[in-house]
Amino acid sequence: MAAVIGFLKRLNAAFINPPVVPKVSENGTPLKTGILGAANIAPIALIYPAKSHPDVEVYAVAARDITRAEQFAKKHGINKWFGGQNGYQQLLDDPDIDAVYNALPNGLHYEWTMKALAAGKHVLLEKPSGNTAEEARRMFELANRKNLVLLEAFHYRFHPVIQRVKEIIDSGELGSMKEMQFVLGWPKGFVSDGNIRLNYSLGGGALMDAGCYTLSCARYLASNDPTAIVDAKTLRYPKDPRIDTATSADLLFPPSTPGGEPVKVSMKCDMMVPPRFGIIPRPEGVTVHIVCEQGDVHLFNYTMPVIYHYITVTPHGGKKRTEKVYSFPPTSSVKGEAWWSTYRYQLEAFVDRVRGRAPQTWVTGEDSIQNMLWIEKIYEEIGLGSRPQSSFQLFADD
Numbered sequence: 001m002a003a004v005i006g007f008l009k010r011l012n013a014a015f016i017n018p019p020v021v022p023k024v025s026e027n028g029t030p031l032k033t034g035i036l037g038a039a040n041i042a043p044i045a046l047i048y049p050a051k052s053h054p055d056v057e058v059y060a061v062a063a064r065d066i067t068r069a070e071q072f073a074k075k076h077g078i079n080k081w082f083g084g085q086n087g088y089q090q091l092l093d094d095p096d097i098d099a100v101y102n103a104l105p106n107g108l109h110y111e112w113t114m115k116a117l118a119a120g121k122h123v124l125l126e127k128p129s130g131n132t133a134e135e136a137r138r139m140f141e142l143a144n145r146k147n148l149v150l151l152e153a154f155h156y157r158f159h160p161v162i163q164r165v166k167e168i169i170d171s172g173e174l175g176s177m178k179e180m181q182f183v184l185g186w187p188k189g190f191v192s193d194g195n196i197r198l199n200y201s202l203g204g205g206a207l208m209d210a211g212c213y214t215l216s217c218a219r220y221l222a223s224n225d226p227t228a229i230v231d232a233k234t235l236r237y238p239k240d241p242r243i244d245t246a247t248s249a250d251l252l253f254p255p256s257t258p259g260g261e262p263v264k265v266s267m268k269c270d271m272m273v274p275p276r277f278g279i280i281p282r283p284e285g286v287t288v289h290i291v292c293e294q295g296d297v298h299l300f301n302y303t304m305p306v307i308y309h310y311i312t313v314t315p316h317g318g319k320k321r322t323e324k325v326y327s328f329p330p331t332s333s334v335k336g337e338a339w340w341s342t343y344r345y346q347l348e349a350f351v352d353r354v355r356g357r358a359p360q361t362w363v364t365g366e367d368s369i370q371n372m373l374w375i376e377k378i379y380e381e382i383g384l385g386s387r388p389q390s391s392f393q394l395f396a397d398d
């Protein structure tokens with residue numbers, strides 16, 4: 001019963017009725033953020049988390065259609081909106097805005113992040129950072145040059161549960177790593193014709209959408225980049241064969257301990273998992289499984305752990321234990337509540353960085369660039385090729 005009540009409380013506070021705190025910024029005014037695109041993800045990734053952050057105000061939204069912008073703004077209590085052909089640029093030109101949340105389709109991440117940085121705004125950028133590693137490299141280079149914060153929104157990395165899994169592996173309690181398996185999928189019907197995920201020029205594809213998490217998580221837990229792609233397979237979207245609706249890849253990573261064997265990693269992502277018996281919707285899974293020399297670690301739900309998750313640790317010949325990690329230990333002085341979503345933890349870190357404080361953890365620009373690079377390599381391997389690089393030029397000599 002207590003578990004059910006805990007689940008409902010977390011669900012409610014994270015995604016339905018987030019607690020609202022007064023805005024009391026040490027800097028005088030809270031960080032004013034503007035959203036590019038009235039995107040589906042914006043409420044759970046920024047608007048709800050901002051309600052419980054004392055130093056963030058969701059100040060404006062821009063949409064291609066002014067009516068849509070206005071409706072979205074009114075629905076979410078946002079006082080300012082921009083719309084029409086110049087709506088996005090008008091938001092960037094607003095001198096009161098400090099930071100921008102770029103929730104546009106992947107293929108537009110580069111153009112609008114470059115424009116936002118050029119306008120002097122910090123950027124919280126949706127994953128994957130762009131269509132190519134070159135786009136990512138240019139964005140982080142500009143952010144560095146302008147001394148602005150740019151973060152690829154790999155929200156799962158900010159939650160204590162994935163950090164706990166890494167801690168277990170890195171502690172050596174189970175010996176060196178042998179294999180890791182990552183699965184992420186959405187039930188068929190979630191992504192249908194017309195969705196940005198099925199649009200090639202907008203950076204669609206399962207590997208871009210769900211696969212970028214599996215790859216990021218593998219690289220994070222391995223503390224390394226892959227050394228080789230052993231095999232990769234894909235299912236193509238019949239209406240546009242340049243789009244993968246599901247992709248799986250077997251990779252090799254360097255040994256986790258000196259002199260050890262390479263770590264074998266398999267990752268699988270699917271945007272259209274067929275229903276069980278043809279009718280029961282079935283997510284492919286949201287799991288991480290790690291096989292070490294002396295035992296296994298399994299994490300269920302690494303992308304939405306606030307709702308529910310568990311880690312099981314099974315030492316060979318030992319007793320299986322289960323851990324749940326909704327917040328950092330009270331002794332650690334790291335901020336957080338059991339109801340904080342990955343996005344709320346992420347916002348805390350983003351604001352800390354913008355305000356010149358050290359965030360609890362971070363996804364570096366180099367990490368984001370490498371993730372894109374390996375996405376491109378896997379696309380090459382399966383014969384689909386990279387998503388098209390943006391033709392946008394910030395400077396004429398770009």
Ligand SMILES: NC(=O)C1=CN([C@@H]2O[C@H](COP(=O)(O)OP(=O)(O)OC[C@H]3O[C@@H](n4cnc5c(N)ncnc54)[C@H](OP(=O)(O)O)[C@@H]3O)[C@@H](O)[C@H]2O)C=CC1
Pocket residue numbers: 036037038039040041042045062063064065068103104105106108126127128153155196202209
């Ligand atoms: N962190 C996470 O958990 C998640 C991240 N994402 C990422 O967020 C981004 C947006 O995803 P999601 O919110 O699901 O997508 P949506 O389709 O809901 O939103 C995309 C927004 O992009 C704008 N847009 C601008 N140009 C175009 C165009 N040519 N075609 C379609 N839309 C356009 C639209 O804004 P307008 O209002 O101006 O019309 C729309 O609101 C993606 O990069 C995705 O990978 C998505 C889901 C979860």
Ligand SMILES: O=C1OC[C@@H](O)[C@H](O)[C@H]1O
Pocket residue numbers: 186209210
């Ligand atoms: O980032 C994401 O996470 C949640 C999914 O629903 C979505 O497709 C994806 O873009």
